[in-house]
Amino acid sequence: MNNNHPNFSEKELMNDLLASEKQVTSAYNTGITESSCTNLRQQLTQCLNETQEIQYQLFNAMQQRGWYATKQAQSQDVQSAKTKYQQMKNELK
Template sequence: MPLTNKEKTLIEDNLNAEYLCIRKYEQYSAMASDQKIKQVFTDLASKEHQHAQTLKNMLSSNGENTYNMFESYVKPQGDLSNMQPNLGITDAQLLNDALSTEKHVSGSYNTAVLESVDPQIRKQLQHIQQEEQGHAETLFKEMQSRGWYNPS
């Protein structure tokens, strides 16, 4: 079944969001001072790469162009944690921003799931949305374990 215009637009929007997440998490991994937080961001960037590939496959299997201007960029090199004081950014702020991003991305996938006609597309988007919610949980737990997020 060919993509509807709405499905195509929603998939492209989510693909843009995935590339934003990849960029953020790779940059945040380089900027974080704590090694465990660096690894959390590296792992999330890898998972977001998988999501981007899934979305690109959805588009290409339906004959759509998969070019995305956000796909390529210069990945940060080395440890940039020494930049934190100059930028006024802490590991807690990096995690908080990432959690806010995941909340937004999960909501975007929710819209895409609810407005998809094709059951297979809907199922793939639901799977990605569940993983995005898992990413948010990972970030939340990392913050909570350090006393940086108290939901009570």
């Protein structure tokens, strides 16, 4: 058998999987917001939660291997973001 497929590294494969999970999550979000059927919304929400868990597991595995570097947020930045989004939420009420 002729194998003309490139050999991908574990890092490349995991990065591709992570990108795919992000796209699937986005698709589920769109489906949920555009669905008027309660049963469908519940099913899509369950699928979304499962996909987010898979995405987190991939992210965590990549981060542990040093393949996905993140920086720690300063506590003041976290508080600022909380305040900002709480204000936005209150304005929508």
